[in-house]
Amino acid sequence: GEEVAQTPKHLVRGEGQKAKLYCAPIKGHSYVFWYQQVLKNEFKFLISFQNENVFDETGMPKERFSAKCLPNSPCSLEIQATKLEDSAVYFCASSFASAYNSPLHFGNGTRLTVT
Amino acid sequence: SQQGEEDPQALSIQEGENATMNCSYKTSINNLQWYRQNSGRGLVHLILIRSNEREKHSGRLRVTLDTSKKSSSLLITASRAADTASYFCATLEGEYGNKLVFGAGTILRVKS
Numbered sequence: 001g002e003e004v005a006q007t008p009k010h011l012v013r014g015e016g017q018k019a020k021l022y023c024a025p026i027k028g029h030s031y032v033f034w035y036q037q038v039l040k041n042e043f044k045f046l047i048s049f050q051n052e053n054v055f056d057e058t059g060m061p062k063e064r065f066s067a068k069c070l071p072n073s074p075c076s077l078e079i080q081a082t083k084l085e086d087s088a089v090y091f092c093a094s095s096f097a098s099a100y101n102s103p104l105h106f107g108n109g110t111r112l113t114v115t
Numbered sequence: 116s117q118q119g120e121e122d123p124q125a126l127s128i129q130e131g132e133n134a135t136m137n138c139s140y141k142t143s144i145n146n147l148q149w150y151r152q153n154s155g156r157g158l159v160h161l162i163l164i165r166s167n168e169r170e171k172h173s174g175r176l177r178v179t180l181d182t183s184k185k186s187s188s189l190l191i192t193a194s195r196a197a198d199t200a201s202y203f204c205a206t207l208e209g210e211y212g213n214k215l216v217f218g219a220g221t222i223l224r225v226k227s
Contacts, residue, residue, distance in 0.1 A: 033214070033215070035217075041219055041220070042203075042217055042218065042220065043203070045214045045216060045217075048213050048214055056213030056214045059214070091157050091158070093157070093158070098213075099148075099213075099214070100145055100146065103148060103160035104148075104158070104160065105160070106150075106157030106158040106159070107157050108155070108156050108157045109156075
């Protein structure tokens with residue numbers, strides 16, 4: 001498609017439950033990025049992929065967060081045992097080439113509320 | 116880490132006026148990008164300026180880059196109510212430029 005599609009738009013989870021977010025990048029884009037935005041403030045980088053390979057995961061809280069981009073499937077971001085502080089909007093972005101040369105195209109985000 | 120720092124944090128102007136937002140960064144860069152976020156939406160790319168460029172235009176947008184001062188500015192001329200949004204600068208980090216790091220953004224409100 002021509003847009004980055006994120007599902008669901010909203011997700012509510014009780015503390016300790018699992019949350020799984022999905023992202024379909026723009027067709028033909030090789031790079032996928034996940035960001036976390038808390039309270040409309042700065043975007044915190046989580047992880048990036050080049051095709052199905054992790055490119056940079058330095059932003060991921062590794063104990064509870066995991067992500068995948070498998071061929072012919074939407075990319076996913078999974079949070080095990082959610083905490084209140086995980087409440088945020090999670091954005092996915094894709095780009096045709098690396099960010100050296102290519103702008104990122106963002107989806108409209110998934111709002112995760114942990115209660 | 117937060118690479119870009121925007122200034123001011125918030126800006127309120129009348130329709131038709133110009134708006135200038137500034138961004139400072141800490142390390143050397145390959146390129147600097149500006150994005151806009153409307154309420155409830157994802158970021159939209161505005162302009163990418165490379166380290167060997169000093170100025171770039173796109174419609175009513177003008178971006179400058181001063182690598183000696185490690186700063187960039189975004190100028191929106193003849194602002195419209197529809198320009199009301201948050202504006203973010205972003206720079207590359209990582210050994211291979213693997214991640215785009217965003218600043219905290221400037222909230223622009225254009226009053227009609």
